[in-house]
Amino acid sequence: MAFIRSILFVFFAGLIFFACSEDSVSPSDDPGEEELISRVTITLTDTSNPANQATAIWDDTDGDGTANTIGTLTLTAGATYTGTILLENALESPAENITLEIEEEDDEHQFFYSVTGDLDGDITLAITDTDDNNYPVGLEYTVAVAAGVAGQTGEMGIILYHYDDVVKDGVSPSDESDIDISIPLTVN
Amino acid sequence: MYSFMKPVRWLLIAILLSASLFAQNSTRYAGQVIDGDTGKGLPGASIVLQSSRNRTSNQIIGTTSDEDGVFLLELQSLLPDSIEIIYLGYETLLAEIFPDREEDRVFQLTSILIEIIEETTFGQRNLEKESSQSLTVLNEKELERIRGQTLAEGLKEVAGVTVLQTGPAVSKPVIRGLHSQRITIMNAGVAQEGQQWGGDHGPAIDPFAPAQIEVLRGPATVQYGSNAIGGVIKLSPKRLRSSYGVAGKFNLNGFSNNRQGAASLLIEGRTERFNGLSWRMQGSSRRAGDAQTPGYVLNNTGFAEFSGAATVGFQRESGSVRAYYSHFNTDLGIFRGAHIGTLNDLERALERGEPARLNSFSYEIDAPKQSISHRLLSVFAGQRIGHLGMLEMQYGWQQNHRQEFDAHSRFSSEPPKEAAFDLELTTYSGDLTFRHTPANNFFGSFGVSFSRQGNARQSSGSLIPNFRAYNAAVFALEKWTTGNLTLEAGARYQYRWQKAFVERVGAVTEDTNTYQNLSGAVGLNYQLGAGWSLGTNIGTAWRPPGINELYSQGLHHGSAQCEFGNENLTSESSLSADISVRHEGERIQLSVSAYNNSITDFIYLQPRENLCVTIRGAFPGFDYAQANARLRGFEGEFFFHPTLTYQVGLRGSFLLADNLDADEPLIYMPANRMRLMHEFHLPTALGLDELFLSYQTDFVARQDRFPAGQDIVDPPDGYVLHNLEFGAEMPIGNTTPRFSISVRNILDASYRSYQSRYRYFADDPGRDIVLRVAIPFGQEE
Numbered sequence: 001m002a003f004i005r006s007i008l009f010v011f012f013a014g015l016i017f018f019a020c021s022e023d024s025v026s027p028s029d030d031p032g033e034e035e036l037i038s039r040v041t042i043t044l045t046d047t048s049n050p051a052n053q054a055t056a057i058w059d060d061t062d063g064d065g066t067a068n069t070i071g072t073l074t075l076t077a078g079a080t081y082t083g084t085i086l087l088e089n090a091l092e093s094p095a096e097n098i099t100l101e102i103e104e105e106d107d108e109h110q111f112f113y114s115v116t117g118d119l120d121g122d123i124t125l126a127i128t129d130t131d132d133n134n135y136p137v138g139l140e141y142t143v144a145v146a147a148g149v150a151g152q153t154g155e156m157g158i159i160l161y162h163y164d165d166v167v168k169d170g171v172s173p174s175d176e177s178d179i180d181i182s183i184p185l186t187v188n
Numbered sequence: 189m190y191s192f193m194k195p196v197r198w199l200l201i202a203i204l205l206s207a208s209l210f211a212q213n214s215t216r217y218a219g220q221v222i223d224g225d226t227g228k229g230l231p232g233a234s235i236v237l238q239s240s241r242n243r244t245s246n247q248i249i250g251t252t253s254d255e256d257g258v259f260l261l262e263l264q265s266l267l268p269d270s271i272e273i274i275y276l277g278y279e280t281l282l283a284e285i286f287p288d289r290e291e292d293r294v295f296q297l298t299s300i301l302i303e304i305i306e307e308t309t310f311g312q313r314n315l316e317k318e319s320s321q322s323l324t325v326l327n328e329k330e331l332e333r334i335r336g337q338t339l340a341e342g343l344k345e346v347a348g349v350t351v352l353q354t355g356p357a358v359s360k361p362v363i364r365g366l367h368s369q370r371i372t373i374m375n376a377g378v379a380q381e382g383q384q385w386g387g388d389h390g391p392a393i394d395p396f397a398p399a400q401i402e403v404l405r406g407p408a409t410v411q412y413g414s415n416a417i418g419g420v421i422k423l424s425p426k427r428l429r430s431s432y433g434v435a436g437k438f439n440l441n442g443f444s445n446n447r448q449g450a451a452s453l454l455i456e457g458r459t460e461r462f463n464g465l466s467w468r469m470q471g472s473s474r475r476a477g478d479a480q481t482p483g484y485v486l487n488n489t490g491f492a493e494f495s496g497a498a499t500v501g502f503q504r505e506s507g508s509v510r511a512y513y514s515h516f517n518t519d520l521g522i523f524r525g526a527h528i529g530t531l532n533d534l535e536r537a538l539e540r541g542e543p544a545r546l547n548s549f550s551y552e553i554d555a556p557k558q559s560i561s562h563r564l565l566s567v568f569a570g571q572r573i574g575h576l577g578m579l580e581m582q583y584g585w586q587q588n589h590r591q592e593f594d595a596h597s598r599f600s601s602e603p604p605k606e607a608a609f610d611l612e613l614t615t616y617s618g619d620l621t622f623r624h625t626p627a628n629n630f631f632g633s634f635g636v637s638f639s640r641q642g643n644a645r646q647s648s649g650s651l652i653p654n655f656r657a658y659n660a661a662v663f664a665l666e667k668w669t670t671g672n673l674t675l676e677a678g679a680r681y682q683y684r685w686q687k688a689f690v691e692r693v694g695a696v697t698e699d700t701n702t703y704q705n706l707s708g709a710v711g712l713n714y715q716l717g718a719g720w721s722l723g724t725n726i727g728t729a730w731r732p733p734g735i736n737e738l739y740s741q742g743l744h745h746g747s748a749q750c751e752f753g754n755e756n757l758t759s760e761s762s763l764s765a766d767i768s769v770r771h772e773g774e775r776i777q778l779s780v781s782a783y784n785n786s787i788t789d790f791i792y793l794q795p796r797e798n799l800c801v802t803i804r805g806a807f808p809g810f811d812y813a814q815a816n817a818r819l820r821g822f823e824g825e826f827f828f829h830p831t832l833t834y835q836v837g838l839r840g841s842f843l844l845a846d847n848l849d850a851d852e853p854l855i856y857m858p859a860n861r862m863r864l865m866h867e868f869h870l871p872t873a874l875g876l877d878e879l880f881l882s883y884q885t886d887f888v889a890r891q892d893r894f895p896a897g898q899d900i901v902d903p904p905d906g907y908v909l910h911n912l913e914f915g916a917e918m919p920i921g922n923t924t925p926r927f928s929i930s931v932r933n934i935l936d937a938s939y940r941s942y943q944s945r946y947r948y949f950a951d952d953p954g955r956d957i958v959l960r961v962a963i964p965f966g967q968e969e
Contacts, residue, residue, distance in 0.1 A: 180805030
């Protein structure tokens with residue numbers, strides 16, 4: 001019976017081990033360091049009247065896409081703007097500026113802008129910055145609004161492609177989009 | 189009593205034998221089965237004679253012993269050379285026989301309570317035939333034919349089993365349409381615990397390790413605990429050596445498609461020192477490069493796998509102790525073309541129909557990749573307690589460490605140094621079982637079972653939260669057997685406590701849940717005679733919601749869909765019924781099972797009406813929800829051998845799976861399939877032994893039953909694959925190496941399996957030529 005006693009001893013010793021290791025799995029306060037874009041800010045400045053600015057913010061406030069606030073971009077008919085785009089991880093404090101990383105890796109990224117809705121064809125978007133290979137990047141661009149379209153609405157689509165498998169050629173999309181959003185447009 | 193009866197019986201045998209000599213030109217074989225201790229005849233023992241020269245083991249005939257333990261068999265065209273005697277409560281006896289020389293023979297069976305009932309009673313047909321459940325057992329010989337592939341890939345050979353595939357490196361077994369958390373894999377006596385919830389998380393098990401695999405189709409939570417709602421795959425290492433000496437085996441495989449090499453070395457022995465210690469060591473490795481479809485190379489689908497295991501054990505009259513430790517390691521690449529950002533990206537990939545960038549073959553494993561380590565310790569001890577029975581303890585510790593690396597840091601081309609997510613799951617388990625001494629034809633056991641599990645996130649990425657869980661259970665199983673009939677019943681009560689540390693926007697909240705359930709099953713097995721047997725069972729089973737089903741939140745890049753967990757999910761429970769018919773005749777072998785599994789509160793992904801809008805685009809959204817589901821179908825195999833050297837076989841699986849509440853089929857269910865086999869076997873030719881040639885045709889139908897509009901693309905077309913296999917033994921000196929050459933997908937057909945996770949992006953791999961060599965060495969047992 002010595003054998004059986006030793007079995008039972010090992011077994012119950014094992015159970016005690018269960019109980020003692022209670023805190024080996026502790027929760028972490030760290031919400032995850034995954035690099036992500038949580039906020040996109042579009043800023044347009046009227047070339048003929050720099051005081052006339054239009055901004056819109058697309059904000060994913062909880063970082064998982066379940067609570068988004070999406071601003072509307074209000075433009076002036078007949079105006080031409082220069083535009084910038086700011087990408088941030090606002091879940092970090094202070095917010096991390098990801099635009100800087102895109103600038104550094106501009107030969108592997110490209111923004112594609114589009115306009116849909118009533119305003120399709122009435123707004124001309126043109127990228128003005130280029131990378132080392134002379135392909136467009138899209139951190140800087142111009143927006144020209146046709147005259148006489150006041151009161152119309154539409155949407156501005158913004159996609160940021162990351163070129164890794166596919167080589168950037170200035171026109172083709174890749175298979176990896178870092179952002180893909182649309183912002184409502186109205187024209188006064 | 190015994191000595192008096194003995195002459196009477198032999199007289200009887202003599203009369204029967206002489207009668208047979210006059211009757212026809214066939215041989216008969218007669219004998220008696222007795223209890224080795226008491227000398228009493230054992231009535232109703234199953235006797236199977238077979239010719240070991242026939243690898244496919246279809247040339248078998250069987251009978252049962254009469255009330256004195258005497259049996260008599262008529263041998264027709266076949267001259268068997270081995271006998272297997274199966275009697276419940278006794279060790280299965282396997283012996284060589286010489287029907288042309290032996291007149292009669294007494295076979296002594298050893299009561300199983302002298303030997304320990306280990307986690308597996310070896311003996312293939314014994315288990316299958318006497319089961320009330322739908323069971324397939326693969327023995328070592330059959331496993332040799334599938335060595336070198338991942339575990340699940342090899343199990344495709346079993347009716348009712350299909351595979352959820354993420355390239356050649358990751359395959360998950362699917363039993364009757366259910367997989368992942370709905371299946372339990374028993375590895376060396378312990379339920380394997382990894383991050384089973386992930387469709388691309390394969391079981392971290394060395395495919396060379398098991399010497400026997402049992403596939404139990406249908407729920408078995410009474411025996412195996414709450415996750416076995418879909419079935420059980422039980423892997424048993426080889427039994428430790430019982431005779432003194434040292435022996436081993438070397439396996440070597442080569443695969444042409446992904447230029448994979450695999451090798452495994454096993455050495456085992458028993459020494460007279462240390463009270464007769466038995467030991468075994470095994471080391472295995474598999475290394476593969478990119479898989480190739482007929483048209484292109486699947487970039488970054490290679491893998492590198494290393495594993496090692498060691499076992500030591502003592503066996504005594506009164507008990508035994510055994511410890512097993514294994515460490516499995518793999519680094520595996522994820523196909524570059526399956527790495528996408530948004531739904532639009534996926535649609536572009538679909539439209540293109542082939543990967544964006546075509547590469548040449550390489551062994552390199554780059555990010556995106558997975559790196560997995562699984563360590564497992566299993567300690568078993570059994571002690572005989574007087575005349576009462578046997579007490580068994582099974583202790584398990586295992587640690588699964590999973591790291592997944594993304595293709596690159598988000599905004600740079602450099603592969604990340606830190607894993608995108610890194611999870612360590614540690615599980616302790618302990619079972620205490622008492623097996624009572626058989627009394628009045630009752631065999632049974634009862635016991636308690638505990639486990640503790642903790643999941644800890646090591647670095648970034650909170651795909652699933654940290655959690656801690658405890659399980660406790662009590663169970664009892666009883667079997668009553670008389671003659672040809674066996675009845676069994678069992679019940680298990682299980683309680684689970686779980687605390688998750690759920691992270692939402694920087695804040696951690698604790699969520700504690702408890703689940704409990706009583707499950708029960710009753711079964712029946714009837715030996716109808718003439719080689720026919722019937723098994724049927726009905727039972728309840730349950731499963732608590734998984735951690736991902738409770739707490740998933742957001743986008744899954746691999747599948748381009750948003751998944752939202754539901755903290756209010758309850759356990760799912762099933763009621764299932766199953767019936768199996770088996771026949772082992774001289775020319776025909778048959779095994780067919782039909783089943784109905786009704787699952788209440790089945791947890792599934794329910795599509796949302798609105799797209800889930802994220803900063804990375806709009807995706808289909810899904811909520812984890814519950815509905816009543818029903819899975820029913822049948823599977824089976826049939827062999828007919830008109831001559832000794834040829835047989836034709838058919839194996840198939842058919843499944844109908846429905847969400848009854850939504851009145852639509854369940855998604856991603858395996859398509860119906862069938863395999864036609866022609867097999868030739870020659871005992872000896874060309875200086876080789878045991879030659880066999882097998883030609884197989886796989887027919888896989890298109891899965892026409894799917895819920896409309898939920899997947900981005902409809903299921904792919906059905907396909908037909910042709911395979912050829914040739915094998916033989918080549919005696920060299922003292923050893924008999926076995927080799928085989930097989931060609932899978934001979935015609936290099938392009939196809940996409942509905943259960944391949946790469947089907948959106950690329951075809952399945954094309955032709956594969958596989959060479960296998962197994963060299964046994966040392967002193968045979």
